[in-house]
Amino acid sequence: MNKKDLSQFQEIVSQLLQAEKDEPVVKPIAAEKLFDQLDLSLEKAPLDDESFYQSLKEIVFKTPRTASNKFFNQLFGGRRSKSVLGDLVAVMLNNSMYTYKVAGPMVGVEKVIIKKVCNMIGYGEMADGTIATGGSMSNFTAMVMARDAANANLTTAGVEQKMIVYTSADSHYSIAKNTALIGVGRDQVRFIKTDEYGKMISEELEKQIIKDKTEGLLPFFVNATAGTTVMGAFDDIKAASAISKKHNLWLHVDGAYCGAVIFSEKYKFLVDGLELSDSFSVNAHKMLGTPLTCSIIVCQNKEHLNHSFSNDATYLYQTDGDDYNLGKTSFQCGRRNDALKLWTLWKSVGSDGLEKMVDHQFKLADIAREYIQNNSDYTLYSYGDSVSVCFNYKGIPAPKLCTALYQNAELVVGFGSFNDHEFVRFVTINPDNNKEEIIAFFNTLEAFANKHFEELMEVETTNS
Numbered sequence: 230m231n232k233k234d235l236s237q238f239q240e241i242v243s244q245l246l247q248a249e250k251d252e253p254v255v256k257p258i259a260a261e262k263l264f265d266q267l268d269l270s271l272e273k274a275p276l277d278d279e280s281f282y283q284s285l286k287e288i289v290f291k292t293p294r295t296a297s298n299k300f301f302n303q304l305f306g307g308r309r310s311k312s313v314l315g316d317l318v319a320v321m322l323n324n325s326m327y328t329y330k331v332a333g334p335m336v337g338v339e340k341v342i343i344k345k346v347c348n349m350i351g352y353g354e355m356a357d358g359t360i361a362t363g364g365s366m367s368n369f370t371a372m373v374m375a376r377d378a379a380n381a382n383l384t385t386a387g388v389e390q391k392m393i394v395y396t397s398a399d400s401h402y403s404i405a406k407n408t409a410l411i412g413v414g415r416d417q418v419r420f421i422k423t424d425e426y427g428k429m430i431s432e433e434l435e436k437q438i439i440k441d442k443t444e445g446l447l448p449f450f451v452n453a454t455a456g457t458t459v460m461g462a463f464d465d466i467k468a469a470s471a472i473s474k475k476h477n478l479w480l481h482v483d484g485a486y487c488g489a490v491i492f493s494e495k496y497k498f499l500v501d502g503l504e505l506s507d508s509f510s511v512n513a514h515k516m517l518g519t520p521l522t523c524s525i526i527v528c529q530n531k532e533h534l535n536h537s538f539s540n541d542a543t544y545l546y547q548t549d550g551d552d553y554n555l556g557k558t559s560f561q562c563g564r565r566n567d568a569l570k571l572w573t574l575w576k577s578v579g580s581d582g583l584e585k586m587v588d589h590q591f592k593l594a595d596i597a598r599e600y601i602q603n604n605s606d607y608t609l610y611s612y613g614d615s616v617s618v619c620f621n622y623k624g625i626p627a628p629k630l631c632t633a634l635y636q637n638a639e640l641v642v643g644f645g646s647f648n649d650h651e652f653v654r655f656v657t658i659n660p661d662n663n664k665e666e667i668i669a670f671f672n673t674l675e676a677f678a679n680k681h682f683e684e685l686m687e688v689e690t691t692n693s
């Protein structure tokens with residue numbers, strides 16, 4: 230990177246940091262007007278530096294600000310400075326994580342994180358893992374291992390039987406998508422009913438497994454969620470494990486959203502029994518606040534990772550043992566160094582610091598729920614021990630309210646649904662926030678909703 234670009238980078242970032250304070254929500258450009266309002270075109274002729282910097286700046290300052298204190302949308306937010314520093318350094322170093330020859334100490338950085346997580350959750354000596362491109366890919370990695378473990382010939386012969394996947398009706402959509410991707414097919418996903426809190430009903434799970442076995446199908450994979458995407462509910466891992474062991478199925482725990490509770494003395498009870506699972510994933514870019522993406526997937530027995538993901542390639546693996554050539558246990562060939570940004574954060578604040586972040590997010594959620602419960606204009610739909618706070622205000626339809634807040638650059642927040650109720654899903658996932666920002670969120674929402682109440686309550690008459 231030349232000096233001029235580096236100084237431009239510093240200038241743009243300093244201005245961005247200021248802009249995030251002055252104007253936390255950017256007025257959005259309507260998608261259909263994007264190419265008219267911004268010059269994104271790519272031309273044959275080069276651009277002089279000044280015009281180039283101007284066009285870069287223009288798009289930067291029109292881009293949604295996810296690190297501001299008014300962004301509560303999709304399961305990430307804020308900016309951990311030490312983590313951003315680590316990620317920027319990773320870009321400069323530009324290693325690829327497949328071999329020790331090319332990544333050197335960065336292999337150790339990733340291995341230390343994996344080992345530490347395995348130890349924390351009580352996995353044994355044989356445990357290992359990898360860092361994937363996100364929670365969906367972590368879940369994919371787990372499902373592939375489970376599929377290949379179910380039948381020794383599968384990696385060569387392919388899927389020859391009807392194999393069945395079990396996951397709760399409120400689990401992440403990647404479970405169904407991955408079932409299609411691994412050649413098992415979406416029709417083979419059994420969506421198990423959840424209780425009033427959004428937890429998978431264990432009795433329903435076992436009933437369905439027995440039914441499928443009786444019909445000659447091959448159940449192979451149970452997914453339990455640690456923090457469902459909408460409600461933030463935690464499935465009962467111990468119960469899921471007992472059933473999975475009894476019927477010889479792989480148990481994966483999808484902790485993409487809230488698996489980071491493993492760092493908290495106070496909240497790790499939510500994943501009781503995690504040591505009994507076969508694999509576990511957690512997104513550091515959600516509750517741990519690293520930049521996107523950083524997803525850890527670990528399994529009890531590294532043989533499974535090797536069995537499903539290693540492939541000989543003499544043009545690639547030319548030095549060092551398999552234990553140090555991480556390409557032997559990952560899906561990708563070239564792979565970005567997503568480990569360093571978590572390592573720099575963890576190194577700087579310690580496990581204690583990560584615990585504080587996690588606890589703080591739960592505390593902010595308590596503050597939000599308390600606010601809602603003390604105000605009769607609100608209806609609360611979510612429960613305690615969750616960083617998702619789901620509510621409606623004065624009966625205003627949530628999709629309309631959220632969209633209007635976004636279009637008017639007031640707040641960025643999303644909506645969700647559970648058991649036929651549609652609501653605002655507010656997430657307290659940004660640890661930079663404090664009580665003031667949480668209360669300010671509600672005050673902004675109320676002021677806006679009251680000012681536009683009539684319009685927001687109007688029944689849609691569009692013929693779509």
Ligand SMILES: *Cc1c(COP(=O)(O)O)cnc(C)c1O
Binds near residue numbers: 368401486522
């Ligand atoms: C976010 C999420 C995922 C997907 O993770 P990505 O990194 O977005 O692919 C999977 N499962 C759960 C429960 C999630 O909340």
